[in-house]
Amino acid sequence: MMKQSAERLLVFGFVGTLFLVALFFFILPRERFSELENRYLQASPHLTWDNLMSKEYAEEAERFVTDHFPFRDEWLWIKSTVEQFRLQQENNSIYKGKDGYLLEKFLEPDYTKIQQYTDSVNLFVSNQSQVNMTFMLVPTSIGLYPERLPWLAPSYPQKKVNQFFEDQLLNEITFMNGFQFLEPHATDPIYYRTDHHWTTYGAYLAYVAYAEQKGWDPLSKKDFQIQTVSNSFLGSYHTRSQFNGITPDTIEAYIPREPTHTKMYIADTNETITGMYDTSFLAKKDQYSYFLGGVHALMKLTTELESRQIEQDKLLILKDSYAHSLIPFLTRNVPEIHVIDIRYYNGSITEYLTKNEINDVLFLFNTSTLVSDSALLKLNY
Incomplete structure (x- = not known):
């Protein structure tokens, strides 16, 4: 009898727990942005026949449930704490690496999906033959610093991904491999140690490389006053991993002397x-949003430039958040810059180009975002 009672109690407890989790899932308010992970959460999936047949609806539904699981942030914190007590060098896919670097796990991606992304880019390029296009693909810190991983930590070379992507692109689009202009400066602080972004200096190196590729005369470092605006930046890698004893990063701003x-x-x-x-973000967790005020679907930047400073009239940037610290440099050469984060923009890119009479496009993505996000499939909507 006692055994049967214990079994019933276990069953009722299990069913009750499932009921409570489901109840909380439906009654708790939906968060749009995760401060813990520094990203927008999956919106409620939209059911159509096409995305049902393509399995896109199922994938979005799974991400929606995962992103909005009740008390998800608290569960992530508990997991991180337990892992550290076990002396783990990895928490929530973040490694505690050498030289104070936190590094995000990067395993072999699904090349079938990458092929789909390149096919989408190629179709977009073919349909916009009058537009000059450049695709800049930048490694994350683990791609440039695999030697800083803990001993025996698995990692897939991002160089292979970048090379595969380049090989699949049409010749009509110029490809810029971030390894080529970042590796010569690998000993410099071109990535934050606690965050997934490059530093302002890393963004400056990309600006110089892009300007030279376009035949512009880029500004030198001496043309800027370099100011430290924060000494307390603990970025997304630190937030996800919750490792103790991590030294904060500094954030610099390059302010033109002219x-x-x-x-x-x-x-x-x-x-x-x-x-x-936006200096208000320097007092918040997401200090990187100091640049451009964070993530927005669509922006337009207009700058008062003298004719001698103008290299081209307009530029459209299709990007992830790596572009945020790069764009201020580009405003020194282009008076009108349109910025679309294709992950959150649902309009027609083709119509936008035509309406705004734009003849130059820069794609800017980091390798990790590229392989994990299907946003490039929206290019030809």
Whole structure:
């Protein structure tokens, strides 16, 4: 009898737990952005016949449930704490590496999906033959610093991914491999130690490489006043891993010695802001959003430039958040820059190009985002 009672109690406890989890899932408010992971969470999936047949609906539904699981942040914190007590060198796919670096796990990606992304880019390029296009693909810190991983930690070379992507692209689009302009400076601080982004210096190196590829005369470092705006930045890798004893990063701003005035229109909120830096974020967890005020689906930056400074009239940037610290450099050469984060923009890129009479496009993505996000499939909607 006692055994049967214990079994019933176990069954009722299990069923009750499932019921409570389901109840909390439906009644708790939905968060749009995760401060813990520094990313937007999966929105409620939209059911159509096409995405049902392509399994896209099932994938989005799975991500939706995972992202909005009740008390998800607390469970992640508990997992991190337990892993550290076990002396683990990995928490939530973040390794505690050498020289104070936190590094995100990167395993062999699904090349079938990467092929789909390159096919989408190629179709977009073919349909826009009058537009000059450049695709810049940048490694993350684990791609450039695999030697800083803990002993025997698995890692797949991002160089192979970048090379595969380049090999599949049409000749009509210029490919810029971030390894080529970052590796010569690998001993310099070109990535944050606690975050997934490159530093402002890393973004400056990309600006110089892009300018030279376009035949421009880029500004040198001496043309900027380099100011430290934060000494307390603990980025997304630290937030996810919750490792103790990590030294914060510093954030630098490159302020031109020859000042210009830039206005930034944010279509998401229909507001225009003077300047490209939001100092309010320096007092928050997501300090990287100091650059451009964080993630927005669509922005337009207009800068007052003298004719001698202008290299081209307009530029459209299709990007992830690596572009945020790069764009202020580009405003020194292009008076009108349109910025679309294709992950959150649902309009037609082709129509946008035509309407705004834009003849130059820069794609800018990091390798990790490229392989894990299907946003490039939206290029030809």
